[in-house]
Each structure stands twice: as C-alpha cells, then as structure tokens.
Amino acid sequence: MIKSHSKKLFFTVLALHMYSSAFHSVHAQEKPSTVYAEKGYLTFDQKPLGSLEKPLVLRTYVPSGGVSHKYVLPNHSQGSNSPRYSAGSGKESTKEYEPIDGVPATIAVNLGKTLSYVWDTTECRLLYAWTDGFLDMQNYWGGRASGQRKRFGYVPKLYGFVFYKAQGVHPLRINEKSIAEIGSPKYVGYSLGKDRLPSYEFKSGKHSISVKVSPGPSTQTLRLDFTSTSNENLDFKSPNTQIKQIQKKPGRLSIEIRPNAGERLSSDEPKVVIKKPTLEIGKKLYTSLGCIACHSLDGGKNHGPTLKGVYGAKREFLSAQPLTVDEAYIRESIQKPMAKTVKGYLAGMMPLYKLQEAEYESLILFIKSVR
Numbered sequence: 001m002i003k004s005h006s007k008k009l010f011f012t013v014l015a016l017h018m019y020s021s022a023f024h025s026v027h028a029q030e031k032p033s034t035v036y037a038e039k040g041y042l043t044f045d046q047k048p049l050g051s052l053e054k055p056l057v058l059r060t061y062v063p064s065g066g067v068s069h070k071y072v073l074p075n076h077s078q079g080s081n082s083p084r085y086s087a088g089s090g091k092e093s094t095k096e097y098e099p100i101d102g103v104p105a106t107i108a109v110n111l112g113k114t115l116s117y118v119w120d121t122t123e124c125r126l127l128y129a130w131t132d133g134f135l136d137m138q139n140y141w142g143g144r145a146s147g148q149r150k151r152f153g154y155v156p157k158l159y160g161f162v163f164y165k166a167q168g169v170h171p172l173r174i175n176e177k178s179i180a181e182i183g184s185p186k187y188v189g190y191s192l193g194k195d196r197l198p199s200y201e202f203k204s205g206k207h208s209i210s211v212k213v214s215p216g217p218s219t220q221t222l223r224l225d226f227t228s229t230s231n232e233n234l235d236f237k238s239p240n241t242q243i244k245q246i247q248k249k250p251g252r253l254s255i256e257i258r259p260n261a262g263e264r265l266s267s268d269e270p271k272v273v274i275k276k277p278t279l280e281i282g283k284k285l286y287t288s289l290g291c292i293a294c295h296s297l298d299g300g301k302n303h304g305p306t307l308k309g310v311y312g313a314k315r316e317f318l319s320a321q322p323l324t325v326d327e328a329y330i331r332e333s334i335q336k337p338m339a340k341t342v343k344g345y346l347a348g349m350m351p352l353y354k355l356q357e358a359e360y361e362s363l364i365l366f367i368k369s370v371r
C-alpha cells in the first residue's frame with residue numbers, strides 16, 4: 001500500500017520533469033500541455049503549494065541555503081569555476097562560470113504556508129526548513145508560454161522565512177557515533193504514512209534508519225521520529241540547535257527542533273515596507289517570526305527567558321557586565337544574540353534575525369508593553 005503510494009507520487013513528479021524537458025527541446029506539434037493537463041498530471045503554477053492534508057513532494061534541485069559545505073554537505077562534490085567557451089569563435093573567454101549554488105536530488109516538501117523543508121538524499125538529512133512560501137520553480141520548469149527555463153541557473157528560488165538550517169556533521173548518532181563516522185549514508189527511498197507525511201529511509205554501515213519529518217507543536221518547530229531496525233541507542237546532536245527529546249527507546253528517538261535561524265529570503269512577492277513601527281506590527285511579528293517558540297509572555301520558563309516584564313529588569317550575563325534592560329539591549333538581543341548571553345541560558349541558541357529597521361522597532365515596542 002504505502003510503497004505504491006510513494007511510487008505514484010514519484011512518477012507524477014518524474015512525469016512533470018520529463019514533460020518540461022520534452023516541451024522545451026522539441027517543439028511538439030500537438031500541445032502536450034492539454035493532454036497532461038486533462039489527465040490531471042500537471043500544474044502550471046510555478047509556485048506550487050501543498051497542504052497539511054496533501055503534502056507536495058518534489059524531487060528537485062534546491063539552493064544550498066548557505067549551509068556549510070564542509071560539515072553539512074561533505075558527500076556532495078564541490079564545483080569550481082570553469083572558463084566560458086564560445087561555440088561560434090571556438091575561443092575561451094577570460095570570464096569564468098561560477099559553480100551553480102544548488103544541491104541536486106533533494107526532496108522538497110511543502111505542507112502549506114506553515115511549513116516547507118528540504119531533505120537531502122545524498123547526505124540523508126534535513127537541510128533547512130521555512131515558513132511563508134515554498135519554491136519558485138520558474139528557473140527549473142520554465143515559463144508558462146514559451147519556456148525560458150534558465151540554462152545554467154536552474155535552481156528554484158526559495159522564498160519565505162527560513163527558521164532552521166542544518167549545522168555541523170550528521171546529527172544522528174548511533175551508539176555515540178555520528179553517521180558521519182559510521183559510513184556514507186545511502187538513500188533507500190521514502191514512503192507516505194497514513195497521514196501522507198513522508199518518512200525517509202537510508203542505510204549507514206550496517207544500520208537501516210527511517211526518519212519521519214512532521215510539523216512540531218508550535219509554528220517554526222519540527223518533529224523528527226527516528227527508527228532503526230536494530231535496537232541501537234539513538235541520539236541527535238547538532239551545534240547551536242535546541243532539541244527537545246520526546247521519546248527515547250532502543251532503536252527509537254523522537255525529538256522536536258526549535259528555530260536556529262531567522263532570515264527572510266528573496267521573494268518576488270511585493271515586499272511590505274513598514275514605514276512606521278507600531279506595537280500591533282510587533283505583536284504580529286512576535287508570532288510570525290517564531291519568538292513565541294522560545295520566549296513565553298506569561299512568565300513561564302522556556303528555552304529563552306520569559307519576556308514578561310523584561311523591560312527595566314536587571315540582567316546578568318555569562319561574560320558581560322550586568323545591566324538594566326533598555327531599548328538598545330533588546331535590539332542587540334534580536335540583531336546580535338551572540339553579543340551577550342543571559343546567565344542560566346545557552347549561548348548560540350537564539351537565532352540571528354535580519355529584519356527591517358521598523359521591524360526591530362515594532363518588536364521593541366511590543367516587548368516593552370508585555371508587563
């Protein structure tokens with residue numbers, strides 16, 4: 001049952017890719033678009049979206065997202081510049097092509113506006129996750145009417161708000177050893193569960209592992225359920241990433257991941273420029289940027305300090321002089337969280353947020369109001 005499900009999906013996606021290349025190389029006489037569209041295989045939407053009930057699963061190139069090549073992508077080869085060559089003159093130019101900033105053969109999944117993520121089938125790990133959008137496939141699939149697929153830049157554009165990025169070597173540890181030490185992971189395939197969420201299967205050394213990726217309990221959190229065929233001890237360790245263990249048994253591990261990044265990426269949707277900071281905007285940002293995942297507003301302790309009554313309160317730090325919380329300190333905390341670490345909390349947990357000026361100011365207005 002499950003297997004055939006995944007096969008179907010895979011072939012749908014494959015059909016899509018085959019279609020797009022056939023369409024652009026051969027000027028088909030009979031419009032294949034109508035044939036495929038009638039059969040319901042095709043979407044012309046270059047910004048496709050799935051939903052929680054109907055996840056969209058695409059096998060595709062994706063941007064590297066700035067993750068570390070050395071630690072996160074060690075099994076991908078790294079390109080180097082190559083000379084430009086003109087077929088007309090037969091000459092090489094002094095200009096060079098830079099390698100494409102893309103990761104091939106990933107699986108990009110969208111569950112609607114609230115969650116998208118990329119799982120890499122070479123490294124067999126999650127690369128990054130984001131909200132507020134998915135991928136703009138124009139570069140890859142081409143334009144609607146006349147193609148215009150980009151020849152060398154065929155990496156879809158990621159748009160939305162990235163809240164998680166893979167850090168360090170492969171985070172899964174079996175009996176205290178990282179997959180990075182056990183042996184290059186080998187992707188086996190994915191299957192869809194009853195809830196239609198994908199689980200990915202891979203091998204490393206003698207271990208067969210499966211991981212299911214689902215939305216976490218609040219926005220901008222993720223849940224990962226690992227299973228391995230033998231009863232090994234599983235752990236998940238990643239630098240600068242806050243992990244909450246939900247369940248652990250021999251051969252099983254369930255965790256939740258908190259945000260460790262905060263970056264709104266290129267989007268060709270009109271950028272909303274905020275002219276005047278307001279408390280209301282701050283309140284909205286507080287939820288949409290995921291601050292709430294770590295900072296309660298009611299005094300409850302969480303991964304970060306509660307922000308109730310923080311304005312004007314005294315703070316002590318790991319290695320900085322104590323101070324009374326003012327606007328400058330709140331701004332620094334959001335813009336450069338590494339500058340000071342509140343005593344009793346972990347350094348490097350709080351993501352760095354790249355925002356518009358008025359967004360910082362709106363957040364400050366809101367945080368000041370939480371008494």
Ligand code: HEC
Pocket residue numbers: 242258259260286289290291292293294295303304305306310315325329330333334337338340341342345346347348349350351353363367
């Ligand atoms: C992954 C968890 C996490 C997220 C998400 C997060 N923070 Fe933090 N934040 C922390 C931690 C941990 C600290 C304390 C350690 C430190 O100072 O770096 C902190 C510290 C702070 C402080 C200083 C608080 C104090 O009591 O001195 C402020 C202000 C703050 N964060 C605001 C924000 C805002 C605004 C957002 C959303 C835009 C946000 N944080 C998102 C984890 C998080």
